[in-house]
Amino acid sequence: MLKDARARIIHKESWKHYHLLSIETSPIAREAQPGQFLMVRVDSLPYPLLRRPFSIHARDKDTVHIFFAEAGVGTAILAGKGAGDSLDILGPLGKGFAVEKSLKGKTVFLAGGGRGIAPLYFLAQELRNRDIQPKLFYGGRTASDLPLLPKFEAAGFSILASTDNGSLGFKGFVSSLLKEELERLQPAHIYACGPEPMMKTIAACADTRNIPAQFSLEAIMGCGIGACWGCVRRIKRGDKAEWVKTCEDGPVFRSSEIVWQGEDS
């Protein structure tokens, strides 16, 4: 956990309301693990007051990348920043994706819905470095919600796309696309990030087939460092469920421990 009050944006790419920022911050970049996140102060003004959490999309030697969609006041301000601007960031935070040694040589599925694709690029790279074959599934409402598709393809990853309206790839939810693929191929592990209903569906598919799965959960966060207890999720601990901090104990959890929204526990 480090603070870099002067992390410089060195590159920005935008697609309508989606943005990708490359931020120079060598100490944070060095420590970053896939699935971890940053807390970014979008401005020094008192509104919005809190930092915003962003999962680490990619990491180079001295830079970290974040990919986000404009969804409110904070992300709209951040979208106005560009190369040369500096940001105050904390990171790397939280517990990221666990990659077990036993996955070596095997195929795993990675599913991203909308902006939930963000942490999966970093993870896919890490998996490939460890001789694990990631097969990616990337879903959005329309073709314009899949701006990172060319990036994954250019990097040589196997990736299938889905859109709700069929404007690109499979017509339907990414969870349905993944389900179809599960009929053909049993992966050794599933990693996913996206809207709650998508992750819940994928968790159910994984459980039915006894495939271990991990999910990166989203939460409104106060501090990002475990101090305020604002970002809790219902998580099974032993034989009971409790409110667990997403920022500190997550944001990645195993499907076996997550109580999905709408489920009793």
Place this chain on the structure above:
Amino acid sequence: MSGLNPDFSADLGFLKLRNPVLAASGTFGYGLEFASFVDLDKLGGIIVKGLYFYPRPGNPPPRLVESPSGLINSVGLQGIGVHAFCEKILPQLEKIRTPIIINVCGEEDEEYAAVIDFLNKEERIAAFELNISCPNVKQNGLCPGLSAEATFSLVRLAKRTSRRPLITKLSPNVTNIVEIAKAAEEAGSDAVSLVNTFLALAVDVETRRPRLTNIFGGLSGPAIKPLALRMVYQAAAAVQIPVIGIGGIMTGRDALEFLIVGARAVEVGTANLVDPEATIRIIKEIEDYCREKKIMKVEDIVGTLKID
């Protein structure tokens, strides 16, 4: 300017702090969460997250919503209880030289007393801060801090139980803060700290639902600073015991405003969430102010508001 080495300590009478800046309960975890960002030994004091006797589940999320220059929370005082605190947290705080103050909670007066009674044996604890803003199960969920009578009887019980100095943390959701501050003083409190959060509401106009699952939450942050400052000024003018100012302090100048109106020390809360280094920065900004103005003792600022 060489040789100008002002005295930054803050004397609460029962406790001498190396500087007047404490970390406020509920915004600083158990202190340890901040160890990678600040040197905990440099703080005036650390008030750990509110402790009930038993573990508490807290409220369902969403627990946080922002408002202009503010934060509304309904965490619901989720906590680990006194047993786990003594087993798991206190040993880790042994190495820190800064006074550790326990924010004491209870669903009824007897629970507050049980927390204090249980923790009296722990020598690492410098003082108790009584959180009189906890919903009381015997008072239809109303907190003791809303009435002078309930405040008096709770503080008296706590004081009789405690073998440590007692600070009473006041709720601002009252008609007359002076009356409550005086009740705490008369019941034997060694100091008062104020203010806790303001009861607040935020609505999502799309769904027409409250933004917090708990409906109401407590507002903190810069938005409440002028309200808090007014209450601290009134309380400091009315009681003899030390007053600790709390409410939206983000900078050294904010802290100085509280000292000027009569606070002997301040607590920094929501700022910790925005900037984990806030306490250390605020201490430095107060020190810079003193050096710049050639003030030899930070205590000389306390209660110096000029009114013609």
